[in-house]
Amino acid sequence: MTTRRQFLAGTAMVAGISVVRAVPAYAWHFAMEKGVIYTDDQPGMWKGKQNSHVPIVDTKGLNVVVTTPHPMSEQHYIVRHTIVAEDGEVVHAKTFNWKDDPVSKAVLKKKGKYVATSFCNLHDMWVKEFML
Numbered sequence: 001m002t003t004r005r006q007f008l009a010g011t012a013m014v015a016g017i018s019v020v021r022a023v024p025a026y027a028w029h030f031a032m033e034k035g036v037i038y039t040d041d042q043p044g045m046w047k048g049k050q051n052s053h054v055p056i057v058d059t060k061g062l063n064v065v066v067t068t069p070h071p072m073s074e075q076h077y078i079v080r081h082t083i084v085a086e087d088g089e090v091v092h093a094k095t096f097n098w099k100d101d102p103v104s105k106a107v108l109k110k111k112g113k114y115v116a117t118s119f120c121n122l123h124d125m126w127v128k129e130f131m132l
Contacts, residue, residue, distance in 0.1 A: 036124075036125075037117075037124070037125050037126070037127055038050075038053070038054075038123075038124060038125065038126045038127070039054065039126065039127055039128070040054045040128070046123050046124070049123050050126075051069065052068070052069055052070045052071070053068065053070060053118060053120055053123055053126040054068075054118065054126045054127075054128055055067065055068050055081065055116040055117065055118040055126060055127070055128045056068070056069065056128070057116045057128055057130045059130065059132055061132075062107055062108045062109070062110075062111070062132060063105070063106075063107055063108075064083060064092070064105070064106045064107075064108055064114075064116075064130075064132070065103065065104070065105050066081045066083065066103070066104045066105075066106075066116045066118070067102065067103045068081070068102040068103075068118040068126075070102055070118075070120065072096075072098050072099065072100065072101070072102065073098060074098045075098075076120070076121065076122050077096065077097070077098040077102075077120070077121055078096055078102035078118055078119065078120055078121075079095065079096060079119045079120065079121050080093065080094065080095045080096065080117075080118075080119045081093065081094050081096075081102065081104040081116065081117065081118055081119075082094075082116070082117045082119075083106055083108070083114055083115070083116050083117075084114065084115045084117065085112060085113075085114055086112055086113040086114065091106070091108055091109070091114070092104065092106035092108070102118070108132060110132075111131075111132040112131070112132060113129065113130075113131055114129070114130055114131070114132065115127050115128070115129050115130075116128045116130060
């Protein structure tokens with residue numbers, strides 16, 4: 001038999017997990033509405049930068065290649081790619097320096113809805129949704 005303290009601790013843990021799982025969905029909608037994250041259709045203040053900042057996603061089965069067709073210089077470069085599952089889990093990440101080619105490859109574990117991100121040191125975060 002569980003004690004009242006164990007019951008309350010367990011209930012608090014479940015409630016905490018529920019809140020944490022809800023935050024990515026809220027944060028995503030807030031970021032898209034407020035222009036914190038940019039897309040091909042919503043370039044915000046960076047209109048005209050889409051072609052060199054929105055990640056290009058190629059898929060074959062569970063294999064994913066993310067490319068950002070961005071020139072790389074010491075002053076202006078793509079810093080990072082991530083792939084984020086619909087539940088908010090980061091399933092792949094690769095960090096670049098200015099000498100790298102902004103291409104990352106991943107083998108994902110399951111089909112579903114994902115977002116690929118490309119972060120530019122000058123022009124913020126750009127996303128592309130995709131399905132496997």
